[in-house]
Amino acid sequence: MTVPPPNFDRARIERAVREILIGIGEDPDREGLRDTPARVARAYAEQFSGLGQRPEDALTTMFDADHDEMVLVKDIEVMSMCEHHLLPFYGVAHIGYTPNEKGKVTGLSKLARLVDVYARRPQLQERMTSQIADGLMQVLEPRGVIVVIEAEHMCMTMRGVRKPGAKTITSAVRGDFRTCEATRAEAMSLILRR
Numbered sequence: 452m453t454v455p456p457p458n459f460d461r462a463r464i465e466r467a468v469r470e471i472l473i474g475i476g477e478d479p480d481r482e483g484l485r486d487t488p489a490r491v492a493r494a495y496a497e498q499f500s501g502l503g504q505r506p507e508d509a510l511t512t513m514f515d516a517d518h519d520e521m522v523l524v525k526d527i528e529v530m531s532m533c534e535h536h537l538l539p540f541y542g543v544a545h546i547g548y549t550p551n552e553k554g555k556v557t558g559l560s561k562l563a564r565l566v567d568v569y570a571r572r573p574q575l576q577e578r579m580t581s582q583i584a585d586g587l588m589q590v591l592e593p594r595g596v597i598v599v600i601e602a603e604h605m606c607m608t609m610r611g612v613r614k615p616g617a618k619t620i621t622s623a624v625r626g627d628f629r630t631c632e633a634t635r636a637e638a639m640s641l642i643l644r645r
């Protein structure tokens with residue numbers, strides 16, 4: 452079950468959506484639109500649920516794996532909302548890290564949960580990429596992190612410049628992925644391998 456963010460004001464969203472419908476020249480009381488403000492509020496409770504969450508809420512399970520070499524999870528689905536147009540952007544995230552000398556690792560699914568902590572907010576792709584990297588560094592204390600996100604922005608597809616298919620690729624490297632070219636190159640070759 453999704454927990455809405457702490458300052459979530461359902462009634463306010465419903466009023467605002469009703470105003471938008473009037474603003475575009477629609478009749479908010481016609482049958483098809485009557486429940487739309489409530490539906491949008493429910494959808495936003497889910498889409499923006501990351502606002503109340505911290506990285507430690509996602510990275511709840513750690514193990515001593517006695518493994519201090521790279522762990523990489525590829526092609527994690529990511530869906531977020533651009534903060535400029537409140538339209539979706541979506542694609543995949545690739546997250547790699549090098550466990551610290553104690554071999555501390557996290558559950559693989561927790562990396563995907565970490566993506567959602569930052570994706571379920573009004574976002575910029577660059578900021579989301581850095582936040583995921585910093586959140587993982589902070590909680591897991593690994594020797595390094597690499598995050599690469601490939602996404603398509605609906606605000607570039609369905610309106611404005613209208614360029615479907617354009618992909619934005621962002622990366623954030625921390626620790627040994629930043630300082631060691633060979634480590635970064637190994638991760639990138641695994642990420643780019645199809």
Ligand SMILES: Nc1nc2c(ncn2[C@@H]2O[C@H](COP(=O)(O)OP(=O)(O)OP(=O)(O)O)[C@@H](O)[C@H]2O)c(=O)[nH]1
Binds near residue numbers: 577606607612
């Ligand atoms: N850097 C970055 N830009 C983004 C992201 N999402 C959307 N944008 C861009 O934000 C910019 C906002 O530009 P503005 O000129 O203020 O808004 P606009 O008139 O709607 O721009 P157009 O989309 O070019 O029509 C656009 O160029 C979008 O493509 C993102 O995650 N990162």
Ligand SMILES: [Zn+2]
Binds near residue numbers: 533536607
């Ligand atoms: Zn946008």
